[in-house]
Amino acid sequence: MAQTAYKGTWVKISDTILKVGERAPNIPAETAKVPLVMHLNGFLLTDEAQLGDRATIETLSSRIVTGDLIEINPHYTHSFGRFIPELGEIGPHLRKALEKEVEK
């Protein structure tokens, strides 16, 4: 994967919004002990930045925001998942139930 991004590249930055200790009162302990972190995509404004560098971007709503460069040309990887046997049998089973009714 490319380590350097140049001005105009679509990138993802990360920034800490609230540090541990600055978080709201009355949140569960497991949430209080980690910072509130933001990820944001945009076009790189900095001339050149390496992964991990501070970098400034222009977002899709034209805001200028600075954070740590964490991804270059970020893309989506969510999928349809794997085959789930318990689901796979539902369709055939229900269709059989209706076929039987037609035979009767």
Add this chain to the structure above:
Amino acid sequence: MTAYQSVMARKNEIMKKAVGIDYDRFELEGCAFDYERMMREVGYSLDEIKGIQQRTRVGRTPLIELRNINRLIKQISPAGKGGRLFLKDEAANPSGSFKDRRASVSVYQAAKLGYKGVIAATSGNYGAAVASQAAKYGLKCIIVQETFDSRFVGQPEIVEKARACEAFGAEVVQLSVGPELFYYFLVLLEETNYFNASLYTPFGIAGIETLGSEIGEQMKDLTGEFPDYVVVTHAGGGNLTGTARGLKRVGAERTKFIAASVDLRALHMASDVDFNRKSFTTGHTGFGIPFATFPDRSDVPRNAARPLRYMDDYLMITQGEVFYTTEMLAQLEGLQRGPAGNTSLCAAVALAREVPEGTTLVVQETEYTGAGKCPTAQLTFAKSNGIEVRHGRREDSVPGKNILIPRNPEELGYERVDMDALRASYIKQVIKQYQKTRFSETEIAFLQEDCRIDRQTLEHLTEKV
């Protein structure tokens, strides 16, 4: 004062500028405010909304009878029982859910008032709806979503929403788990001066009324009558409130409104650990119960979604049952739709087996489906988070530990939420918020309306809490 505290302290001021509504005008006394006046003066008439929605191709979705599922219901119902299900196919809206109805009026309002952009805090379908509408009106759009836990593992359904928002040209601010999302939302409102396209303004709720009125009219056309039941996937309460108001507007006085949520009561909504232990990001009790018992917890001073005013019954089902029903809809009716939207279908199938033959039940919406937002994706994700997925019955279901898939349709059921217990916790919240137990006549009248109970029941419940 920390940055967090000082921003939170300016909350009301920021919100007033960001929604263009002076809510103080509708306050009556103590806990009471004039709900109908707010809806009348701030919202739009049904015809105005229809006009707004037609221009952006929102609404007027098909309503169809689920003939094959109805045959199945007959098979598994006792003699003389077995209702007829009808489905309102809201996935046919531009961004794939009924949320377009809400967004259409909010974004129209933002454009009319001259705002340069809109912001919404949502991890769900509403983000895509606002983004789509903003594209049509040429407004800038920011969607703030709670996306991932502290390992930066994102909920697949929410990640899919981010993709959809970006596809419509919106900026997506993705945050880790925590209620301080609201703090950052306020920061962004102050920075941009954009319109808060809140889910809970009178605009948003008025936008849903057309869903109710269309159901009324379409059922009249198909069956000659208004439906006996409308089953509604319930979370923040706008869906139920708007739909019920719309049906009442066209004269459906006897229709009963049944809320349905996935039971996730065991999981904490602000927990970094529980976040990825759930397979549903909406239509569950984590929103459904708190928003019914304390609607004004929302991002506006007075929430226009007030579900207890319209809810006749509230049924909870399991995650596994909804996945089962999602397969049923695809394989028997040829309609592949998203699981969260099928929450109401799932409850409706179980309910249909108990009602007299010929009873009509409208499943009030569907949502789009796709990568990240379909049973196989969500169950694969569940397994990767240590959730056990297997066959099993609803009684053994433990949210956050297992997801149990029924073996056959007879195993679909529900657990009823005690409506009086819900009302009692509403009253408890009012007592806590307003620090009093004695209420004026105006307040009593308001509480009766907001809980839909008579005076005697109100007194009885107040005494109990």
